[in-house]
Amino acid sequence: MTRAAPAWRRAAVAPRVALALAWLAVPLVPLLLWAAADRWPFPAVLPTDWGLTGWRQAAGQGAGGALGRSVLLGLAVAALATPAGAMAGRALALHRVPARRLVEALLLAPVAVPPFAVVMGLTTLTLRAGVPGTVALVLVLSVSALPYTVFVMRSAYAGYDVGFEEEARTLGAGPRAVLLRVHLPLAAPALATAAFLAFLVGWSDYVVTLVVGGGQLVTLPMLVGALSSATGNDAVVAAVSLTAVVPPLLLLAATALLARRGAR
C-alpha cells in the first residue's frame, strides 16, 4: 500500500475480498467433495462414505486414454499456433505492415466466428475432399487459438528491444545464433504464455471435437460430457472433471514461474 487508507476502510475490504474469492472457488467445491465420496445420499450435506470409487470407475471408463488424447490435441494446437502467432505478432509490433487494420481484423476474426459454425462449414468440405477428421480438427482449433497467440506476442514484441539482436549481429553472430541465443531467450516468457493459451484451446474444446469426430475421438471434455449428461455418475464425473482441471493448473503455475524468472 502506497497510500494510507483509513482503518475502517481497510477493515471493510477484507470481507469483500473473501466474498469474491468464494465466488471464484465455490463452483469447484462439489467437484472436490464428489471426487472423494463413495456414498453421498441426498439430504446429507457431506458424503457419508469417503473413498476413491469415482477414480477407479473413471479409469475403467477410459479416462487414462482420454487424458493422453487431450494432451496430444493441446500440444498439437500449441505447436502450430505458437510459432505462427509469434511471427505475426513480431510483424505487427516491429514492422511496417500494409493494410494493418485489415490484417489485424483478419487475425482477430476467429474470436467473432463461433467454432461450431466454422467446423460445420469446414467438415462439409473436408468430408468431400477425403481429408482425415483429425487434420480438420487440429486446423480449426489452431485457427481458433491464433488470435490469442498473435496478440500475446504482439504486446510482448512491442516492449522488446531489437537493439540486442542488432548488437549481436554487429558482434558477428549469424542469423541462427541471433535467433537461438538472443531472440528466443528474450521472448521465452511470452512464448510460454502464448503456448499455454493455445494448449488450452485444444484441451478445453468440446463442440469442434463433437462435430468432427461424431463422438469417435474421446478427449477428456467428451468423456465429461458423456458421463454428466447421464444421471447417477456424480463421483465419476467429479474424478474426470478434476483430471481435466489439474494439468492446466500445473501448467499455469509453471508458466507463471517462468515469466517471473524472465522478468528478473
Add this chain to the structure above:
Amino acid sequence: MPARGPRRALLLLLPAALPTAAVLGAALTVAVLQSTGLMPVVGEPDPTTATYRALAGDRALLDGLRVSLGVAAASTALALAVGLGMALLARTTRLGGRLLRAAAAATVPVPHLVGAAAVGLLLADSGLAARALGAESFPPLVAGPLWVAVVAEYAWKESAFVALVVLAALAAGERELDETAATLGAGPWQRLRRVALPMAAPAAVAAGGVTFAYVLGSYDVAWLLGRSYPEPLPVLAYRLWTDVDLARREQALAVAVVTTALALACLLVTAALLARTARTARAVR
C-alpha cells in the same frame, strides 16, 4: 540490418494469416452456399432462400434467437458487474489483490464443459446448494425456465476473464492518477467515477463484447445445463446437423450463418463503443 519493410512483414504474417483466411473463408463460403442451395448434398445447384424462409417461419429459430440473446445478455451483464467489482477491489489491497488475481487466473484454464458439470453438481435440485440450505423444495435452476445454471456458469468463468483484462488495463498508470486525484482532494467515490471507471472502461467494453459473442456461439454449457426447448442457436444447429434427414444439414448451416452474423454484429458494435470509451480514457490521462 534486418529488412523491416512490408515484404518481410508479409512473410512473417503468412503462417497465421493464410490458415485463418483459408479456414474461415472456406467454412463460411460453404455454409452460405449450402444453405442457399448453391452447393447441394445431391443434385444440381439451385439457388433458393427456402431454407431461410422455412427457418424464419419455424418457432424453433425465433425461440432460439430469443433465448440465445437473453442468456448472452444476462451472462455478460453479470460477468461485467462482478468482474469489474473484483478488479476494482483487487487494486485496493496488496494481499487480497494477489489472492484475487491468482484465483481469477486459476479459473481461466477450467474448460467450460467442466465448469458446467461443476455448476450442475452445485445447483441441481439434489446438488450441494440444495443440501446445504436444507430446503424442502429447491427451485429448478438446472434445466429450469430461467436458465439460471447456464447464466451462472458463464458469469462465473467470464467474470474472472473480465477481472484479469481490466486489471491489466489499470496496471498502466491508474495508481499514480488516483493518488494525484486524492492529493487534489478527490474523495473515494469521485476518484472511482472520474479516474478508475473511465480508465477501466475500454478494457471492460472489449471484454464484454468478446464475452457476449462467445456465449452466443457456445454450445457445451447450454447443452448440459439448459432445457430441451427452446434451444439456443448452437444447440439447435447441432440437433439439425445430426438429424437423419440430410436436408436438415442445410438448415443447420443456415443457423450457423445467422449465429455468425449476430456475433460479428456484436463485435462491430463493441469496436464502435471501444473507440468512444478509449477517447474518454485518453481524456482522463
